[in-house]
Amino acid sequence: MTKPPQTPGVSSPRLYVGANYHPHDSGPEQWERDVSMMSAAGLTVVRLGHLAWDSYEPKDGHFEFEWFDRVMDLMHEAGIGVILDVALRPAPLWLHRKHPTMDVTDSSGNRLYPNTRYMVDVGDPAYREHALRFTDKLTLRYADHPALLAFGIDNEPGDGPYSYSESVRWRFIGWLRKKYGTAESLNYAWAGQRWSRRIGDFDEVGLPRSGSIEGAPERVLDFRRFVSDEINEFLLSVMQLVEQNAPGALLTTNAWYYKEDGRYFDYAEIAYTGRMSRGGMGFYPGYSLVNNAGLCEALLGLARIQFESHSPFWCTEFTTMTAVPGSVRKNAYASLLSGNQMVCGWTWQSMHGGEEQYLQGMIDWDGEPNRKYDEYRQIAEEFAKIQNFGFPYLPQAEIALAFSFDSQLASAPFPEKHDQQLQTCFNAVLERNLDQRIVDLRRSTLDYKILVIPGAALIDEVSAANIRRFVAEGGTAIMTSYSAVASATGQVFSTTRPGLLHDVFGVRLGSYQEPELLNELSTKRMAGQHLDIDIGEARIIAEAPRFDEIHLRGANVLASIAGLDRDYPVATVNRFGKGRAVCLGLPARRPLFDAILDSEIKHTNIRPALEVPPGVLARQIDETHILYVNLDGVSKPITSSGSSRSILYDREYQNSFTLGPFDADFVELV
Numbered sequence: 001m002t003k004p005p006q007t008p009g010v011s012s013p014r015l016y017v018g019a020n021y022h023p024h025d026s027g028p029e030q031w032e033r034d035v036s037m038m039s040a041a042g043l044t045v046v047r048l049g050h051l052a053w054d055s056y057e058p059k060d061g062h063f064e065f066e067w068f069d070r071v072m073d074l075m076h077e078a079g080i081g082v083i084l085d086v087a088l089r090p091a092p093l094w095l096h097r098k099h100p101t102m103d104v105t106d107s108s109g110n111r112l113y114p115n116t117r118y119m120v121d122v123g124d125p126a127y128r129e130h131a132l133r134f135t136d137k138l139t140l141r142y143a144d145h146p147a148l149l150a151f152g153i154d155n156e157p158g159d160g161p162y163s164y165s166e167s168v169r170w171r172f173i174g175w176l177r178k179k180y181g182t183a184e185s186l187n188y189a190w191a192g193q194r195w196s197r198r199i200g201d202f203d204e205v206g207l208p209r210s211g212s213i214e215g216a217p218e219r220v221l222d223f224r225r226f227v228s229d230e231i232n233e234f235l236l237s238v239m240q241l242v243e244q245n246a247p248g249a250l251l252t253t254n255a256w257y258y259k260e261d262g263r264y265f266d267y268a269e270i271a272y273t274g275r276m277s278r279g280g281m282g283f284y285p286g287y288s289l290v291n292n293a294g295l296c297e298a299l300l301g302l303a304r305i306q307f308e309s310h311s312p313f314w315c316t317e318f319t320t321m322t323a324v325p326g327s328v329r330k331n332a333y334a335s336l337l338s339g340n341q342m343v344c345g346w347t348w349q350s351m352h353g354g355e356e357q358y359l360q361g362m363i364d365w366d367g368e369p370n371r372k373y374d375e376y377r378q379i380a381e382e383f384a385k386i387q388n389f390g391f392p393y394l395p396q397a398e399i400a401l402a403f404s405f406d407s408q409l410a411s412a413p414f415p416e417k418h419d420q421q422l423q424t425c426f427n428a429v430l431e432r433n434l435d436q437r438i439v440d441l442r443r444s445t446l447d448y449k450i451l452v453i454p455g456a457a458l459i460d461e462v463s464a465a466n467i468r469r470f471v472a473e474g475g476t477a478i479m480t481s482y483s484a485v486a487s488a489t490g491q492v493f494s495t496t497r498p499g500l501l502h503d504v505f506g507v508r509l510g511s512y513q514e515p516e517l518l519n520e521l522s523t524k525r526m527a528g529q530h531l532d533i534d535i536g537e538a539r540i541i542a543e544a545p546r547f548d549e550i551h552l553r554g555a556n557v558l559a560s561i562a563g564l565d566r567d568y569p570v571a572t573v574n575r576f577g578k579g580r581a582v583c584l585g586l587p588a589r590r591p592l593f594d595a596i597l598d599s600e601i602k603h604t605n606i607r608p609a610l611e612v613p614p615g616v617l618a619r620q621i622d623e624t625h626i627l628y629v630n631l632d633g634v635s636k637p638i639t640s641s642g643s644s645r646s647i648l649y650d651r652e653y654q655n656s657f658t659l660g661p662f663d664a665d666f667v668e669l670v
Contacts, residue, residue: 014387015341017380018045018080019348019362020317023071024055031074033367034348039078041362041373042380046075047316047344049085050155050254051117053134054092060130063137072147081149083252083316083344084142086238088131088154090117099126105165107209116355118160118262123171123230128237135241143246150278151242151249152316156256157235158265162227164207173202175226189489190218221409221458221490228265228405239275252278254316255305266405268440271307279306282317282346285331289324289662292631295331300426302338303438304403312341312392320345320372321360326662328375329382333629333664337619341392343383345376386647386666390622395435398606400448401425402456403438410457410486415545416587421455421480424588428597433609433618446470449604450597453479454588460488464500471504472577476600479505481512481548481587498583505581506555506574512546513568521565533570533592535559540591548585555583558599559592571596612638616659624669633661643670 019038023031038046048071057063075082096103096114102124104112112119120127142148180186183199192198197216199205208220239251253276255267270276281301286294306313315335319328332343347356349363362373403422411418422438429436429452439446441456441463451470456479459467464484471477484498493499497509519526526532529543535558547561550569559571570585571592582600586592610618615632625647630636636659644653645668651657659665 013044013384014391015336015383016045016081016314016344017376017383018043018047018342018344019376020047020050020344020346021348022052022351023048023068024052025349025351025353028070030367031071034363035074035078035080037363037369037373038080038348041377042384043080043376044380045081045083045149045342045344046348047083047085047152047254048075049138050087050152051090053087053090054094056138057092057134060094060098065138065141072142072145076145076147080147082145082147083150083152083314084138084148085152085155085254086135086138086242087152088134088238089120089122089160090114091120091127091131095127095130096120099124099130101165101167102127103165104161104163105168106161107164107207109164111165112161118156120160121163121165121168122234123227124167128234131234132237132241135238136245139242139245143249148246149250150252150314151246152280153235153239153242153251153253153276155254156282157253158231158267159256159262162263169205169207171230172207172223172226173205175229176205176222177202179222190216190222191491217410217413218490221406224264224409225266225406227263231263231265232269235270236273236275243275250277251275252280252314252316255279255281264405264408267305268307268405268443271305271309272440272443274309276309277311278314278341279309279311280314280316281305283315283331283335283340283343284317284319285327287319287321287323287327289327289330290633295334295631296427296430297423298331299334299338299430300423300438302335302340303426303436306339306438308437308439308444310394313339314342314344315340316342316344317346318343320347320362323372325371325375328372329379330629330631330662330664332379333627334617334631336391336393336627337617337629339393339395343376343379345372382648386625386627389625389647389666389668393619393621393627395437396607397435397437398449398604399429399434399436399452400439400444400446400450401429401436401452401454402441404441404456404458404463406458406460406488406490407456410490411455411482414455414457414482414587416455416482418455418457418482421482421588424590425452425454425480425593428590428594430617431614432597432601433612434601434606435619441466446475449475449606450600451475451477453477453483455480455482456484457482458486458488458490459484459498459500461500467501468504468576471579471581474578476580476582476604477504478582478584478593478596478600480584480593481544481546501581502553504574504576505572505583506553506576507572507583508551508553509585510549510551512548514546515544515564518564522563524563526563531570531586532562533559534562534567535571535592535595538595540595542586542589542591544586544589546587550583550585555581558582558596561585612636626667626669627664628659628667629664630659630662635660638665640667640669644668645670
């Protein structure tokens with residue numbers, strides 16, 4: 001392969017706009033046409049290689065890269081940077097035939113033919129051997145190619161069905177032996193005395209049905225931890241090989257780890273190593289311009305992958321499909337406020353075959369551009385205007401929200417899972433235009449003023465010690481219901497709840513109560529899940545299927561449920577060391593959580609957000625530049641002191657201006 005000379009600027013943009021492209025679907029004539037159209041749209045990045053292992057290795061050990069050399073050269077000649085995926089799933093069919101142990105086996109013992117993608121047991125040794133061989137060949141060939149912007153580590157890692165093969169069972173047994181040592185220790189951790197399920201020796205261990213918590217949660221928790229460990233071990237081994245073959249190359253991914261009908265895994269392990277130099281994900285906020293729920297979910301997804309990394313984030317996939325005109329642009333600007341640096345549309349062309357042939361890209365099936373092409377061209381033009389003014393944005397968070405893989409699993413039996421409460425709390429902080437970080441309690445130094453613990457059901461000793469230290473040193477912790485219920489093994493604490501933290505919060509949590517039943521005793525004839533809550537001089541209304549019965553053990557009452565058979569404390573605060581610990585007896589509910597959050601924001605002197613109307617997101621990107629995004633369909637008045645200039649629209653403003661419906665503006669303070 002001949003290497004073209006370096007093109008200045010391939011990696012220079014501060015903001016990237018591009019597309020996912022599948023050259024293995026076509027040939028040289030179409031490649032040249034497509035690259036020309038990409039250049040005309042101002043695209044600066046393209047993601048290649050995913051879903052295409054057997055296009056590079058059509059037969060075992062026979063590699064064909066020459067065809068792809070031309071694709072890389074074309075991108076380089078056009079000044080377009082390439083994210084080259086090391087796409088190790090789906091594996092080629094010839095590899096499945098050679099090593100059937102890597103096939104997925106369902107919970108009934110049936111070995112499944114790999115009809116769809118991701119049907120591979122990533123822990124299988126034979127699969128891993130071939131996957132690393134492919135990684136080695138691909139990365140050595142393109143490590144020095146001038147078009148290379150980054151290597152992508154797998155595609156949607158964690159997606160795909162669980163395998164229940166005998167091979168998996170024996171690997172799980174090995175994992176349990178290493179963790180517990182003896183059958184007696186395993187029986188204690190798994191509450192083996194329940195339902196006559198003691199293990200006589202490790203050979204009696206079976207695999208929990210379907211990987212979901214429909215049986216003994218302790219067993220399911222360990223099985224899911226085992227699967228997570230195998231995925232992380234595999235991905236880290238791939239990363240190590242890429243680092244060895246391409247020192248200094250950027251690494252990114254297209255994470256889909258939170259898709260819980262797949263092999264959901266603990267991505268925090270990779271995030272906190274700092275080795276994924278550009279956290280990446282598919283950003284899919286839905287197709288609506290008006291409904292912002294999907295945008296909020298996508299922004300939380302970004303934060304859940306980024307954790308506390310200070311590196312820029314890359315949305316390596318971004319919506320096309322039937323998105324309402326203007327919605328991609330609105331969502332692209334909103335993502336910049338969370339530290340995103342890349343908008344890479346999925347996909348360039350509507351495909352002609354396979355299970356995604358009816359997904360719509362920027363180019364129609366016949367190669368003609370459509371309105372999404374025009375919208376991405378507009379985004380590229382506008383990002384080029386603003387990219388040299390403080391981007392990518394680095395959030396300066398003083399508020400942290402705890403999220404944990406273990407708690408997500410342990411919260412499965414509750415009326416709402418850990419991540420549902422997390423979303424509610426995340427939305428509250430987002431609407432206040434305050435930066436926030438998602439943190440792992442076991443790994444974070446918790447260098448924040450406020451720590452929100454939203455339904456973190458499983459609190460182990462390390463997490464509890466970190467929370468204790470955080471509050472003692474002057475931090476404020478706000479913990480919602482369903483938190484600190486279970487120990488590290490997944491069993492409900494036999495000590496006072498909230499387990500390991502009851503003295504920090506100064507309460508004892510008794511049984512939970514159900515408003516729908518207690519309202520039979522309501523003095524005001526309330527019904528359903530309705531709750532009247534008195535907080536200070538105000539009364540707020542909330543609904544919840546349960547609330548915790550809080551008994552004071554040193555804490556003071558901030559709010560109470562009124563009008564039932566008696567008043568019930570529902571929000572308390574306790575002084576612990578130099579800090580404050582706030583316990584909420586409800587799962588995250590905006591009326592109560594908002595009131596408590598506003599009070600604690602004032603108490604902790606958190607930096608005030610920019611003053612904007614509701615429905616507008618805004619951040620000061622650097623000392624003299626502010627980005628505004630209007631999420632609503634009505635114009636919003638924006639007030640500023642003195643003169644300013646719109647870089648997007650080349651307009652001069654004096655003291656105020658109007659932000660149009662669903663519009664964005666990037667303003668320079670004069």
